[in-house]
Amino acid sequence: MTLTKDDIRGTISPLVTPFDEDEHVDLEAFRAEARTVLQFDVGGLLVGAATGEGYALTPDESAALYEAAVAEADGRVPVIAGILCTSTRDAIGRAKRAAAAGAAAVLATPVYYFAPSDDGICSHYQALTDEAGVPLVVYNSLPHVPIRPSLMERLAGLPGVIGVKEGMGGTLDTLGQLVASVGDRIAVCWSQDNLLYPGIALGAVATLGAMDSVLPGHSVETFRAVTAGDLEAARKLHHAVAGVARAAYAASFPAGIKAAINLQGRRAGLPRRPYRTLTRDQERAIADALAAAGAAVRSNP
Secondary structure, three states, rough: OOHHHHOOOEEEEEOOOOEEOOOOOOOHHHHHHHHHOOOOOEEEEEEEOOOOOOOHHHHHHHHHHHHHHHHHHOOOOEEEEEEOOOHHHHHHHHHHHHHHHHEEEEEEEOOOOOOHHHHHHHHHHHHHHHHHHEEEEEEOOOOOOOOOOOHHHHHHHOEEEEEEEEOOOHHHHHHHHHHHOOOOEEEEEEEEHHHHHHHHHHOOOOOOOHHEEEHHHHHHHHHHHHHOOOOOHHHHHHHHHHHHHHHHHHHHOOOHHHHHHHOOOOOOEOOOOOOOOOOOOHHHHHHHHHOOOOOOOOOOO
C-alpha cells in the first residue's frame, strides 16, 4: 500500500512502544495495542514517532515494530513509519527499512540536534524522497526547529511529499496558513491534543496526536462530529479529550501518555529512562480525567 495525500484522512493513531522491565521492546504488548486501536474506525497507524519513543529506538527495533504493525493492520489501514533522526544518512536508512517492512509512508522530523538552515531542511527531505522511495509526511513537532509556512510551501513542491503534521512546531495560526496555502497539494494534519476540535474545524484532514491512541474512540467521534457540523457533540468530546491530555502532559511526556493507557487496563509499560517518573498525585489526576471522559479506569492509583 502506497499513500497519496488523499489517503491521509481521519484519526491516525500513533502507537506507544511497550517495554518490559528490562527496557526491551515487548512486541506482544505492542501488537495487542495495535489490535485495540484497530477496533475503532481509525484511518491508519503511526509507529515509532514521538508517542512511540522513536527517538529512543534502534534501527532494528524500529524495523521490528514497523513489521508488526503492518502484520496487524493486514491491509485494512495504512501504516506510517516515524523517523526521528539527527542525520540525513540515518533517516534514509530507517526509511528504506520502513519501506521494506511494508510501511505506506514515513513521517520524518528535520534533523534536530542542531537546527539546520531552511536550505538544509529542504536538502534533508529531498534526499529522503529521492533515496528512500517512499511517500513522506513532514513532521513539524520540534519547537526549536520549526518548519514555518513559507518553508513548508517549498517542501510541498518536492516530489514524494504528501503531507505535513503540524504539532508542537506549529500553532493554530500556522495550521490555518497551511490549509490555505498548500492544502490543495498535500494533506495538512494536526496533532495538538488539547486543540483537537479547532484544528479539525480549521481544515486539518487528519489527526495524529497521542490522544488518538489513548482514547481512539473519542478522537474518531470528535472528527466525525466536527466534520458533520454537530458542534455540541464535538465540544463535549473535545473537552473530555483535552482534560486527559492536560493531565497526561502536565505529568510528563511520554510517561503520562503511557500511564493513561495503563490505567485503562492496557499494557503500555513504562517509557525508557529517564522519562518514566510520575507521582501518585499525577497518576490520580490522569485517572480522574479518564473517568470524567467516560473511559473505563481499571487501575486506581
